[in-house]
Amino acid sequence: MISGKHDHYCPDHNIWFECMNKTECTIEDEPNAVRSQIVTQMCPQAGNIKYPHSKFKTIQEEVLIWQRHNFPGRSPWMPLVGLGEELGELAGAESKAEVNDAIADCGIYLADYCNGMGYNLNSFYLTDGADRATVSFSKALIYYGKLCHSHLKQVQRIRMHEDHKGEAVKAIKSILHFLSSFCETPLDELTYSIWQSVRQRDWQKDPNTSHVQKGDGQ
Numbered sequence: 001m002i003s004g005k006h007d008h009y010c011p012d013h014n015i016w017f018e019c020m021n022k023t024e025c026t027i028e029d030e031p032n033a034v035r036s037q038i039v040t041q042m043c044p045q046a047g048n049i050k051y052p053h054s055k056f057k058t059i060q061e062e063v064l065i066w067q068r069h070n071f072p073g074r075s076p077w078m079p080l081v082g083l084g085e086e087l088g089e090l091a092g093a094e095s096k097a098e099v100n101d102a103i104a105d106c107g108i109y110l111a112d113y114c115n116g117m118g119y120n121l122n123s124f125y126l127t128d129g130a131d132r133a134t135v136s137f138s139k140a141l142i143y144y145g146k147l148c149h150s151h152l153k154q155v156q157r158i159r160m161h162e163d164h165k166g167e168a169v170k171a172i173k174s175i176l177h178f179l180s181s182f183c184e185t186p187l188d189e190l191t192y193s194i195w196q197s198v199r200q201r202d203w204q205k206d207p208n209t210s211h212v213q214k215g216d217g218q
Contacts, residue, residue: 083147087102110175
C-alpha cells in the first residue's frame with residue numbers, strides 16, 4: 001500500500017505517470033498481470049489503445065473529478081459508508097424509481113470507493129470471481145460486512161497475513177452481482193444514466209439543497 005503522491009510505470013507506453021489515488025493506493029500490491037492491466041488503463045496514453053470496458057470505466061473517471069471538487073480530501077471510508085446508506089435505501093424502496101436510484105447510487109459510491117483504494121471497478125464488473133449463486137439481500141449485507149472488515153483491517157494494519165485485498169475484491173464483485181439481479185438493463189448503463197443527474201450537483205456551492213435541485217442521492 002502506498003500513501004501520498006506517487007507514480008506508476010506503464011510498460012505498454014514506457015512512461016511514468018502520477019497516480020490519481022493520493023491515499024491508500026494498493027495497485028502495486030496486485031499480482032503482475034492485474035497490476036499491468038490497471039496501470040495501462042490508468043495511463044494518460046491509454047486513449048490511444050482500445051480496451052474492453054463497460055460504462056463503469058467512464059463513471060469511475062468522472063466520479064474522481066466530481067469528488068475532488070465536491071469533497072476534496074475525502075477518505076475512502078466515506079463512500080464505503082455511503083454504500084451502506086444506499087443498501088438501506090434499497091431495502092426500503094417502495095417504487096421502481098426508488099429501486100433504480102438506490103442501485104445506481106450504490107454503483108456511484110463503489111466507483112468513488114474504488115478510486116480511493118486504487119481498485120479498478122470496470123475490471124471487477126467485467127471479470128468473474130463473484131459469488132454466482134443467488135445472492136439474497138441478507139447475503140449481500142454479509143458481503144458488505146466483509147468489505148468493511150477488509151477496509152478496517154487494512155487501515156488498522158493488523159492481521160496483514162490475511163488476504164484483505166482478495167476479500168475486498170470478491171465482496172465488491174458479489175455486491176455488483178447482487179445489484180445486477182435487480183436491473184432490467186445492464187447495471188453499468190443504469191448507473192451511468194443516474195450519474196448524469198448526480199454529477200450536476202455542486203455541494204461546494206450549495207451544501208444544503210443541491211440534492212433537492214438535482215435529485216436525491218449522494
